[in-house]
Amino acid sequence: MFSVSDTIVAIATPPGRGGIGVVRLSGPDSHAIGRRLITHDAPLEPRHATLTRVVAARLKPGPTHAAETSVEGEMYVGHRFSGAIDQAIVTFFPAPNSYTGDDVVELSAHGSPVVLHAIVAAAIEAGARLAEPGEFTLRAFLNGRIDLMQAEAVRDLIDAATPLQARAAFDQLDGTLTRAIGDIDAALFDLVARLEASVDFPDEGYHFFAPGDVAEAVEKLLDKTRALLAGARRGRLIREGLQVVIVGAPNVGKSSLFNALVGSGRAIVTEIPGTTRDLVTDVVDIDGLRVTLVDTTGLHDARDPVKAESVARSHQAIAVADLVLAVENRSQPRTVRQTLKNRVLCAANKSDLPPAWSDDGAVAVSATTGAGLDELRARIATALDTEAQRERPALTNVRHIALVERAHDALVRARAAASAGGGSMPEEFVLADLADARAALEEISGRRATEDLLARIFEKFCIGK
Numbered sequence: 001m002f003s004v005s006d007t008i009v010a011i012a013t014p015p016g017r018g019g020i021g022v023v024r025l026s027g028p029d030s031h032a033i034g035r036r037l038i039t040h041d042a043p044l045e046p047r048h049a050t051l052t053r054v055v056a057a058r059l060k061p062g063p064t065h066a067a068e069t070s071v072e073g074e075m076y077v078g079h080r081f082s083g084a085i086d087q088a089i090v091t092f093f094p095a096p097n098s099y100t101g102d103d104v105v106e107l108s109a110h111g112s113p114v115v116l117h118a119i120v121a122a123a124i125e126a127g128a129r130l131a132e133p134g135e136f137t138l139r140a141f142l143n144g145r146i147d148l149m150q151a152e153a154v155r156d157l158i159d160a161a162t163p164l165q166a167r168a169a170f171d172q173l174d175g176t177l178t179r180a181i182g183d184i185d186a187a188l189f190d191l192v193a194r195l196e197a198s199v200d201f202p203d204e205g206y207h208f209f210a211p212g213d214v215a216e217a218v219e220k221l222l223d224k225t226r227a228l229l230a231g232a233r234r235g236r237l238i239r240e241g242l243q244v245v246i247v248g249a250p251n252v253g254k255s256s257l258f259n260a261l262v263g264s265g266r267a268i269v270t271e272i273p274g275t276t277r278d279l280v281t282d283v284v285d286i287d288g289l290r291v292t293l294v295d296t297t298g299l300h301d302a303r304d305p306v307k308a309e310s311v312a313r314s315h316q317a318i319a320v321a322d323l324v325l326a327v328e329n330r331s332q333p334r335t336v337r338q339t340l341k342n343r344v345l346c347a348a349n350k351s352d353l354p355p356a357w358s359d360d361g362a363v364a365v366s367a368t369t370g371a372g373l374d375e376l377r378a379r380i381a382t383a384l385d386t387e388a389q390r391e392r393p394a395l396t397n398v399r400h401i402a403l404v405e406r407a408h409d410a411l412v413r414a415r416a417a418a419s420a421g422g423g424s425m426p427e428e429f430v431l432a433d434l435a436d437a438r439a440a441l442e443e444i445s446g447r448r449a450t451e452d453l454l455a456r457i458f459e460k461f462c463i464g465k
């Protein structure tokens, strides 16, 4: 299914117009095909920028047909350019020192879709094949340039919406997680080897392990999986973001505060209590965290059916909230707040008006004047994630989290087997559990990835990555 023997081509820069657009070729014929697209008449020097003209006319004579390329859903039927298409900088990266590990040629032309599609069409006529989504990164994986975690990090880095997401993805691309998983796997390998030796040579009097040693060694591994999993909540929070739900009595200024934090007039604000009748959501960046902010209907007894339904929706939103922002009106006597199971941060709104009460635990804000909003953002970020800035590496990807959990569970079983039956430990059982743990770890790095899994991971990329 996956081949690295042909030469693929795609536009590597985003769709649309820009100063520069890059067409990338990867595969054994990249250099030959690249040379047929340009007027430069000598072999391309490795990693050397060559200014040249790109032409579509240096084709071998043959049956004429319009080259068809489909780039991200956009069908392009190549008109034959009969001469120069553009001027470009061409760079040749010989294998194995390229992004994919294959021979790679990159043509940086002007960022015009017409020009870039024409170059792709010309490359296809010269023998290249249009790349599938993620195929460049897939090749880097298949060629052993990066492991699966790093390939997944490429996509996360490209998709990052906040600086913190980008940093977590870059850490992963840089290999922090690869090393953390590799450490555990190496220790596991060592333990398995010693255990196998004591199974294979039971009568030779070797004492590979003193009683309790195995359980202790497994416990050390469990410390590591535990530490990784402890960072997982934080990692997921960085990658996927969190839900902050704004609740409070009618008319306290929930929608006004929502609008102030989002920076737009998304939610309707009126002086009439009960204005908001449905959930209004928007995504904001709060101190680098991706936060989905939800405005809700005021929580009060609702007799009319529309209100009853909207209050029910508020409760559904609260049920999945990572943090509840409880808004109160500081200019009015305080009312009793509903008790919630969630983590709650209080905001005392309308601080521009004379106060009717004060509470050090509540952040004084004014949705109208903007006073206190920075403090509120900082408090939201702190409440959501106290150690977001420290402690690395973070497990961010649900696939990785599930597999580390699987390895952890297998280690727990191994520890139980190792401590069972006093001195006469059934090594075979321990070995089977350790093998399970290793299998899970190897699936993370991709050493044991099936084609199905790879296809699923890489199809989420877009073309040219």
Ligand SMILES: Nc1nc2c(ncn2[C@@H]2O[C@H](COP(=O)(O)OP(=O)(O)OP(=O)(O)O)[C@@H](O)[C@H]2O)c(=O)[nH]1
Pocket (backbone or CB within 6 Å): 248, 249, 250, 251, 252, 253, 254, 255, 256, 257, 268, 269, 270, 271, 272, 273, 274, 275, 276, 277, 296, 297, 298, 349, 350, 351, 352, 353, 365, 366, 367, 368, 369
């Ligand atoms: N002075 C002052 N007025 C505010 C402030 N925030 C909101 N208001 C006013 O309070 C009224 C209610 O604001 P909303 O944002 O609609 O309140 P809400 O909590 O969303 O109300 P419901 O959706 O009806 O539950 C409006 O007239 C706002 O202009 C504030 O910080 N200071």
Ligand SMILES: [Mg+2]
Pocket (backbone or CB within 6 Å): 254, 255, 256, 267, 268, 269, 275, 276, 296
């Ligand atoms: Mg409202």
